[in-house]
Amino acid sequence: MDSSTHSPIKQGEAPDDDGKTADRLLQTAASLFRKKGYGASTTRELSDLLGIQKASLYHHIRSKEDLLVAISLESLKRIIATVAAASSVEDPGRRMEAMITAHLETALRDCDMHLTMLVELRSLSPEHRAEVLRLRDRYEALVRNIIAEEQRDGHIRADIDPKYLTLALLNLLNWTIFWYDPKGEHSAAELATMLSTIFLDGARPRAEIG
Amino acid sequence: MDSSTHSPIKQGEAPDDDGKTADRLLQTAASLFRKKGYGASTTRELSDLLGIQKASLYHHIRSKEDLLVAISLESLKRIIATVAAASSVEDPGRRMEAMITAHLETALRDCDMHLTMLVELRSLSPEHRAEVLRLRDRYEALVRNIIAEEQRDGHIRADIDPKYLTLALLNLLNWTIFWYDPKGEHSAAELATMLSTIFLDGARPRAEIG
DNA sequence: GTCTATACTTCGATAGAC
DNA sequence: GTCTATCGAAGTATAGAC
Numbered sequence: 001m002d003s004s005t006h007s008p009i010k011q012g013e014a015p016d017d018d019g020k021t022a023d024r025l026l027q028t029a030a031s032l033f034r035k036k037g038y039g040a041s042t043t044r045e046l047s048d049l050l051g052i053q054k055a056s057l058y059h060h061i062r063s064k065e066d067l068l069v070a071i072s073l074e075s076l077k078r079i080i081a082t083v084a085a086a087s088s089v090e091d092p093g094r095r096m097e098a099m100i101t102a103h104l105e106t107a108l109r110d111c112d113m114h115l116t117m118l119v120e121l122r123s124l125s126p127e128h129r130a131e132v133l134r135l136r137d138r139y140e141a142l143v144r145n146i147i148a149e150e151q152r153d154g155h156i157r158a159d160i161d162p163k164y165l166t167l168a169l170l171n172l173l174n175w176t177i178f179w180y181d182p183k184g185e186h187s188a189a190e191l192a193t194m195l196s197t198i199f200l201d202g203a204r205p206r207a208e209i210g
Numbered sequence: 211m212d213s214s215t216h217s218p219i220k221q222g223e224a225p226d227d228d229g230k231t232a233d234r235l236l237q238t239a240a241s242l243f244r245k246k247g248y249g250a251s252t253t254r255e256l257s258d259l260l261g262i263q264k265a266s267l268y269h270h271i272r273s274k275e276d277l278l279v280a281i282s283l284e285s286l287k288r289i290i291a292t293v294a295a296a297s298s299v300e301d302p303g304r305r306m307e308a309m310i311t312a313h314l315e316t317a318l319r320d321c322d323m324h325l326t327m328l329v330e331l332r333s334l335s336p337e338h339r340a341e342v343l344r345l346r347d348r349y350e351a352l353v354r355n356i357i358a359e360e361q362r363d364g365h366i367r368a369d370i371d372p373k374y375l376t377l378a379l380l381n382l383l384n385w386t387i388f389w390y391d392p393k394g395e396h397s398a399a400e401l402a403t404m405l406s407t408i409f410l411d412g413a414r415p416r417a418e419i420g
Numbered sequence: 421g422t423c424t425a426t427a428c429t430t431c432g433a434t435a436g437a438c
Numbered sequence: 439g440t441c442t443a444t445c446g447a448a449g450t451a452t453a454g455a456c
Contacts, residue, residue, distance in 0.1 A: 039248070042431065058433065059440075060439090064432065155414070167386075169413075171386060172385075198370070198409070200413050202409065202412030262423090266422050268452075273451080
């Protein structure tokens with residue numbers, strides 16, 4: 001980074017703020033927004049959770065909406081990075097499964113931020129909404145391009161528009177955040193394997209197919 | 211239904227209110243809640259949409275949360291009724307597809323109410339949340355029982371826990387409300403056929419299976 | 421069943437000391 | 439970077455006339 005400030009010991013990458021504090025703020029806000037909804041969450045509750053006064057928040061952020069924008073962009077950047085990395089897996093037969101696992105592990109690890117990004121798009125101003133949507137469209141295009149390639153390579157059926165295969169896959173993955181319990185009987189990776197199987201092979205017994 | 215009230219001309223089924231007005235209130239509120247989120251929706255906006263004064267709302271409802279409860283319960287009652295009806299379809303090979311179509315057509319017709327019910331559960335008081343959850347669990351059990359029956363009859367693969375097949379199917383169907391456009395290129399029924407195919411047969415080409 | 425008027429609370433954000 | 443104190447606006451809901 002081209003930060004013009006010199007960092008003696010800690011004090012991180014952001015131009016005018018400490019990285020660790022900023023991250024804690026984002027995580028705490030995302031957890032609150034997920035639990036109560038953005039509109040019903042107050043700056044008072046957030047400052048209480050952080051153990052500081054309400055006014056002290058405004059040293060770190062300019063407005064409540066700034067938090068929502070930062071949460072949305074950060075969660076999208078993370079999932080784009082991990083899924084893009086997974087899509088370059090060597091074994092072509094396992095590309096889809098690797099991608100599904102990458103998506104699910106990232107989305108469930110950052111579940112508060114990710115669900116907030118998905119659900120609270122409507123709470124953003126038109127300008128901020130457009131900015132988040134741009135990144136969201138980029139992620140969707142990434143997934144769609146992989147699916148289209150897999151169709152050309154014969155690993156995904158070609159009789160369904162890749163646009164709808166992508167939407168169906170994202171349906172299958174996104175809603176999981178609503179009910180997944182990290183302390184439940186399955187890890188994110190196990191869940192990913194199960195959902196991969198259902199998406200790729202379907203719910204019908206093989207014997208009945210064809 | 212076993213409504214004991216006889217309806218002369220209008221004035222519907224509710225004990226202490228006009229059916230048409232109540233329905234319009236519910237629809238308008240659901241549309242507003244979907245667009246802005248429950249917490250960010252104000253009684254002022256709602257009364258403006260209805261063309262009445264803010265105070266006049268309280269002749270029809272006791273509180274803002276009452277509206278959310280009524281919306282959630284109503285949308286669940288409707289989808290339970292239509293999916294239960296579809297599950298008694300004659301042709302056993304088409305039961306799943308009939309159920310998926312019934313779910314999708316109902317959820318997309320009542321999309322404002324249905325999405326509000328799904329997303330704003332967190333905005334309810336503990337008592338009201340429990341009440342909505344009871345009905346939601348009943349719907350999930352209905353779907354799971356059908357899937358389990360289809361497994362016994364050999365129409366659905368039995369090597370995956372019906373609990374997770376149900377969650378996967380509801381993932382696939384529920385998220386559709388977020389992106390479905392009624393003026394788009396496909397009807398709800400066409401979308402249902404496509405999602406049925408993906409759920410039952412999977413995304414892999416048949417040639418590659420087995 | 422709708423109105424005007426208002427009570428009471430809480431909100432996001434700012435000012436300025438330390 | 440955190441504090442105390444406060445501003446001005448907006449929130450839900452109620453009172454009581456018509």
